[in-house]
Amino acid sequence: MSKTISHPFLDGRPKRLLIGGEWIEAASGETFDVFNPSTGEVIATVARGGAEDIDRAVAAARAAFEGPWSEWKPFDRQTLMLKIADAIEREFDDLGRLETLDMGAPVARTSLFKRWMLQTLRYYAAQAVSIKGEVLENSVPGSFFSYTVKDPVGVVGGIIPWNGPLITQLWSICPTLATGCTLVLKPAEEAPLSALRLAEIMMEAGLPAGVINIVPGPGHTAGAALAAHPDVDKIAFTGSTATGRKIVEASASNMKTVAVELGGKSPDIVFDDADLDIAIPGAAMACFNNTGQVCYAGTRLFVQRGIHDAFVERLGAFAKTLRVGDATDPQTQLGPLASQAQLDRVNGYLAIAESEGARIVSGGGRPAGAAEGGYYVEPTVVADVSNSMRIAREEIFGPVVSVIPFDTEADAIALANDTDYGLGGGLWTSDVGRAHRVSRKIRTGMVWINCYGVTDPSIPYGSAKMSGYGVKGGPGHIEEYLYKKTVWLRTG
Incomplete structure (x- = not known):
């Protein structure tokens, strides 16, 4: 590691995967180097996640989803998200500088992310207590009451690119926490550090074990395993159109819901x-x-x-x-x-x-x-x-x-x-x-x-043609992490 880099997170110790609330080595024992784009110097070594690590992370996410996390009320999830936002506000200078060292965004740019991150977390925290179904009149003879509820889809796989992970990861993390889903997040090998540090901040703020899991690794191994995993209920992917096609194809293994934001030539x-x-x-x-x-x-x-x-x-x-x-x-x-x-x-x-x-x-x-x-x-x-x-x-x-x-x-x-x-x-x-x-x-x-x-974050945006489908931002984004259930009750 270069001695010219000074940052509290870059302490010379290898960075590990977060699975089930524990920081662990990759099953293979392999690691990869992370480079500072401004100098080409190695600034960190990170565990290289693979298919076996994805299996472990999905199992942890499933256990959390079906365990105590499922009992958290909307107010409790909102409170957690607001605590995370407060922690980011305190830690942002180091978090923003880490993004600069990791993927090369100038500090003049990353400094602008603070307001956006806080606004995003606090907006989605408000959405956590705004989820609602409908009472629907029916015309069935007899006495029946019909209504809808919205439940979390389950385990989400988030795959994010290297060009802005500090903010891109929130598009998966925020709706996950707001709705009561759980998440396995795979950041890109080129820039995984801000995701790992943010995970530390969230754990310190009280994030339950297994709700958010972080597995950096190659797309063709870790990413492919996550996209095809039979116990993942939804994939949220941002990246190239070519990879997006593979994600959609892999989702057919268990009919996952998919949101893909892909390439552009605007x-x-x-x-x-x-x-x-x-x-x-x-x-x-x-x-x-x-x-x-x-x-x-x-x-x-x-x-x-x-x-x-x-x-x-x-x-x-x-x-x-x-x-x-x-x-x-x-x-x-x-x-x-x-x-x-x-x-x-x-x-x-x-x-x-x-x-x-x-x-x-x-x-x-x-x-x-x-x-x-x-x-x-x-x-x-x-x-x-x-x-x-x-x-x-x-x-x-x-x-x-x-x-x-x-x-x-x-x-x-x-x-x-x-x-x-x-x-x-x-x-x-x-x-x-x-x-x-x-x-x-x-x-x-x-x-x-x-x-x-x-x-x-409160204004939705989507895509057309080969740039993908799905919505980010606004209430519609929350809806993509929920599924609608209709309930019939015989009242007489």
Whole structure:
């Protein structure tokens, strides 16, 4: 482990799996290293979970679900969630910095997560005491009373990606606790540390053994075992479309319910009547935020032809002003990519872009002065792109925006929808009528107008087409962790 890293959680001791309230080694005894993306240095060693560990974690989750946890009342679950929120509020500085060291998000970005995490936990805590069924009038001859209740689905398998685990894990943890389900969470190998530390915080706040279990490990072993496990009742997956297909196929083993948030190649449309002083930085950060490692990033930037050339020039100039560097530096705006594999992927797509005739306007290289060993790439603006090129069709997951011209409103809508994906989308215009027309015609789960990437845990968002299905946020998210039961009572 690098001696240059100072963090209370990174104490040199290997990190273990959390199963049934106990911190244990992987059944295989294997471990893997976790790297600081800013420097490439090893900062921790973590137990590598596998299929046997998933079996143990699911058994622990099942025992908890059918045991004392099932007797907890909504108020008790709400109280626990509020205690967890209070604990996170106290511990957040170290928790946020751990995320920075683990996956490379700048401290300027992770510091913003505090409000979001607290809001999310406290919102779902309110939902815990708001679950209700219905009394339904029936027309059966005789005297019968009919009503519905909503019960927790059972054991949930949560599989989260590496591009923002500190907040992504709450999309599984919060509805699990609010509804009375139990959870086996598999964080990605590239960034498992914030999930392990948050589990410690939850246990200290009074989380019962087995309610939340954490098993970091490879997707092809631990993730596959969780997706196919016959005693898991629901899978909540965030990740690539290719893996999502496998998750859905595996769910058929016992007809699990599934929610999958998958890849994106989101359109961002700039009309010639847009306020460019807002649209240029807004469209840039729609792609570059989190170093482009956001599933709904606005990576296909459609600009109306009359302003296209000037827009591209100003966009490139803006990209050059962004400070790229060590994620622990408070002045850093864009950190490194999360891994060497991701850096290789982004560089590979830049080579493909040039081979297809696209032109790199700015960026595309390693930032001057970047730390040796870090996984850095400059924010990159690519012009002379057509919507048929690979960089406009395939998810790059890096700070690479492809600028594509269009002529009319109808052209913009057709180009925006000419993709397999349907996660996010945006448009920039001063015409209110156009804003409503275009937003209704773009086939995506989210649309932002004169802004991009705004989210709130109380506001639902979903997906369309190959970007998956299921809801995150809002009361509908809670409903996906419950099933409706109808009860008939003969009263006479």
